[in-house]
Amino acid sequence: MDGHLRGDVVRVGGDARQRFHDSRGYGRPAGGNEIDLSRVEAAHLLFRGDLDAIDGMEFEEFFVASTGARERFALRFLVYVDLRGRGFYLSPTRKGWPGARDDDGDLPLSAYDFVVHPRGTGPGEDAVEHRVRVVGERQSVPASELLAENVVLAVVDEESELTYLEATRPTLDGATDYTPPNSLSGVLLEDRVVVWDAPESLYEYGFYGQPLTGRDADIEGAIQLSLVEAASLAADGVLSLDGAEGADAHAAVVDCGRAVEGERFDRRLAVYSTLRERQIVPKTGYKFGADFRTYAEVESVSNLSHSEHLIRVLPSEHVFAPRDLALDVRLAGGVRKRMVFALTGANEGIDWLSVARLTP
Amino acid sequence: MDGHLRGDVVRVGGDARQRFHDSRGYGRPAGGNEIDLSRVEAAHLLFRGDLDAIDGMEFEEFFVASTGARERFALRFLVYVDLRGRGFYLSPTRKGWPGARDDDGDLPLSAYDFVVHPRGTGPGEDAVEHRVRVVGERQSVPASELLAENVVLAVVDEESELTYLEATRPTLDGATDYTPPNSLSGVLLEDRVVVWDAPESLYEYGFYGQPLTGRDADIEGAIQLSLVEAASLAADGVLSLDGAEGADAHAAVVDCGRAVEGERFDRRLAVYSTLRERQIVPKTGYKFGADFRTYAEVESVSNLSHSEHLIRVLPSEHVFAPRDLALDVRLAGGVRKRMVFALTGANEGIDWLSVARLTP
Numbered sequence: 054m055d056g057h058l059r060g061d062v063v064r065v066g067g068d069a070r071q072r073f074h075d076s077r078g079y080g081r082p083a084g085g086n087e088i089d090l091s092r093v094e095a096a097h098l099l100f101r102g103d104l105d106a107i108d109g110m111e112f113e114e115f116f117v118a119s120t121g122a123r124e125r126f127a128l129r130f131l132v133y134v135d136l137r138g139r140g141f142y143l144s145p146t147r148k149g150w151p152g153a154r155d156d157d158g159d160l161p162l163s164a165y166d167f168v169v170h171p172r173g174t175g176p177g178e179d180a181v182e183h184r185v186r187v188v189g190e191r192q193s194v195p196a197s198e199l200l201a202e203n204v205v206l207a208v209v210d211e212e213s214e215l216t217y218l219e220a221t222r223p224t225l226d227g228a229t230d231y232t233p234p235n236s237l238s239g240v241l242l243e244d245r246v247v248v249w250d251a252p253e254s255l256y257e258y259g260f261y262g263q264p265l266t267g268r269d270a271d272i273e274g275a276i277q278l279s280l281v282e283a284a285s286l287a288a289d290g291v292l293s294l295d296g297a298e299g300a301d302a303h304a305a306v307v308d309c310g311r312a313v314e315g316e317r318f319d320r321r322l323a324v325y326s327t328l329r330e331r332q333i334v335p336k337t338g339y340k341f342g343a344d345f346r347t348y349a350e351v352e353s354v355s356n357l358s359h360s361e362h363l364i365r366v367l368p369s370e371h372v373f374a375p376r377d378l379a380l381d382v383r384l385a386g387g388v389r390k391r392m393v394f395a396l397t398g399a400n401e402g403i404d405w406l407s408v409a410r411l412t413p
Numbered sequence: 414m415d416g417h418l419r420g421d422v423v424r425v426g427g428d429a430r431q432r433f434h435d436s437r438g439y440g441r442p443a444g445g446n447e448i449d450l451s452r453v454e455a456a457h458l459l460f461r462g463d464l465d466a467i468d469g470m471e472f473e474e475f476f477v478a479s480t481g482a483r484e485r486f487a488l489r490f491l492v493y494v495d496l497r498g499r500g501f502y503l504s505p506t507r508k509g510w511p512g513a514r515d516d517d518g519d520l521p522l523s524a525y526d527f528v529v530h531p532r533g534t535g536p537g538e539d540a541v542e543h544r545v546r547v548v549g550e551r552q553s554v555p556a557s558e559l560l561a562e563n564v565v566l567a568v569v570d571e572e573s574e575l576t577y578l579e580a581t582r583p584t585l586d587g588a589t590d591y592t593p594p595n596s597l598s599g600v601l602l603e604d605r606v607v608v609w610d611a612p613e614s615l616y617e618y619g620f621y622g623q624p625l626t627g628r629d630a631d632i633e634g635a636i637q638l639s640l641v642e643a644a645s646l647a648a649d650g651v652l653s654l655d656g657a658e659g660a661d662a663h664a665a666v667v668d669c670g671r672a673v674e675g676e677r678f679d680r681r682l683a684v685y686s687t688l689r690e691r692q693i694v695p696k697t698g699y700k701f702g703a704d705f706r707t708y709a710e711v712e713s714v715s716n717l718s719h720s721e722h723l724i725r726v727l728p729s730e731h732v733f734a735p736r737d738l739a740l741d742v743r744l745a746g747g748v749r750k751r752m753v754f755a756l757t758g759a760n761e762g763i764d765w766l767s768v769a770r771l772t773p
Contacts, residue, residue: 342740380702
């Protein structure tokens with residue numbers, strides 16, 4: 054059976070509607086028994102030997118011609134083949150094709166490339182399991198586009214292996230019930246703060262700071278605080294610093310923070326304070342290469358549960374390199390945590406974006 | 414017992430030599446029973462209550478004064494306390510002090526901060542287990558300084574937790590015995606190359622490329638090559654491309670590589686080709702956020718052993734942020750691989766730098 058290019062779709066007649074569309078989920082009915090196939094679908098049918106040629110071109114020739122004609126054709130073909138191999142029917146996204154949304158308008162291809170239908174359903178039923186966007190490992194992806202809707206990134210690496218990454222917007226809420234004591238007094242030492250006579254509860258129940266010499270041997274309650282911890286406590290009005298109180302103490306810590314890490318300090322502090330407000334305890338994520346690891350509920354440090362999230366703080370205009378995403382998501386998965394990006398905008402709002410590996 | 418500041422050392426008399434130096438590894442003999450202590454050592458003895466005061470200052474006051482007087486004092490104190498707690502004697506590095514090398518000259522503090530003596534030996538014996546450099550997580554570390562000598566980085570994170578990272582220069586040699594066939598013919602498709610009729614051995618024994626539709630279902634021997642793989646094969650004179658042969662084929666791939674990833678492509682290609690020359694097989698490290706993962710000996714892909722290294726390619730003038738180092742090293746450790754940085758200079762030489770977590 055042969056197909057014919059009409060503009061950018063491939064028209065197939067004969068028993069194509071019954072044979073390819075109704076029973077196997079390819080293409081879109083084009084009236085009568087005819088269907089229209091996208092180039093990717095047509096290439097797959099050529100590849101399998103279900104079609105013989107398209108305007109005289111066999112698989113190799115059609116594949117090369119389509120790669121020249123359409124951006125990311127080879128990548129989209131790989132993803133299409135892989136998802137069909139996993140038992141899904143999927144529709145290329147085009148205005149008016151199965152699964153496309155009414156508000157997609159002239160759907161930009163950059164938003165997503167395929168609508169994946171739930172296993173056991175086909176394009177006729179219009180149900181949607183995933184919206185998949187195909188990217189090469191060298192293409193960058195703006196964080197704002199991942200926030201815009203739940204999308205699955207299908208990343209094709211330079212050797213044509215695939216990784217699926219699902220972007221979602223998590224809700225972060227905790228249940229740590231702790232109020233710091235209201236008169237702590239600290240001293241700024243380089244880029245940290247020492248509270249010489251902290252009450253035991255500050256560390257043990259609030260999980261603020263770190264005993265001066267580590268967990269095993271402390272000196273008369275001396276606690277070191279990180280700058281974000283100190284700034285957050287100062288903002289709550291409970292920490293004085295080198296004699297300064299309230300807003301002055303807060304300003305002193307923030308000045309120090311900006312001096313050592315620039316405007317990044319303000320973004321990290323906003324995220325830290327927001328998490329504390331939500332009764333989540335953020336601690337350093339340094340050992341995991343992140344800004345914070347978080348504990349949803351701290352009863353006491355001696356009886357600490359597993360931390361659930363790794364948080365990386367980024368400006369809202371951040372553009373991800375797929376390889377950096379792979380690094381973060383792989384590491385988080387390896388330590389049984391969820392990777393969350395905290396995107397901080399100019400208006401001090403925070404958008405939370407979770408990215409996790411998906412096996413479709 | 415009291416001490417007295419003399420310039421930047423603390424002089425202690427009485428039975429200090431026997432009590433602190435000979436039996437517990439503090440300081441340097443200063444004639445008679447007197448010893449000189451560095452500020453960090455003196456602070457530790459105050460902290461333990463072995464000294465009462467230094468020029469009238471007790472621990473808190475001396476600690477705060479020393480933080481103002483000496484760069485990274487608080488960080489060095491934390492590392493000193495930690496390593497002593499692990500059963501080591503260690504000497505601050507100063508010209509003429511235990512473990513300092515003859516060629517250290519006026520030892521810059523940035524090179525390393527402590528000489529750690531083997532367990533069971535003290536400063537008098539002059540033996541060296543580690544040379545430790547203390548850095549805060551916000552301080553950057555030039556790759557060239559890690560290459561200069563085997564050094565252990567003691568990274569103090571913002572919450573004062575410690576991570577030890579050991580930098581060494583590994584030897585990379587493999588035993589993969591494979592010579593590619595000498596007439597492959599491919600076509601450039603976007604940022605990859607397809608060889609439509611590749612011999613089975615190219616993938617199965619050489620581990621070049623990837624079957625067009627993944628490992629499970631291939632189409633008549635079609636193999637996709639990454640651009641570095643194709644460039645390396647073209648440089649060997651065995652791959653023609655769209656009709657071009659030899660140097661022309663090589664130039665076509667390199668042009669494409671530079672178009673999609675800039676001068677980074679040349680650096681990655683140099684590393685790829687050098688590894689192949691050493692009979693090591695590099696494959697993409699994308700899933701681990703690295704440039705390559707490497708196999709020392711590939712007998713066949715169906716009988717593949719564990720890959721040993723993750724390789725990140727960097728320019729030789731690269732400066733590490735400790736947090737990025739933590740991310741790479743942690744991920745590599747989690748998948749039982751060794752993290753290796755390939756530092757490529759303007760002269761096309763490659764310096765290999767391995768960084769691994771160390772538990773002293």
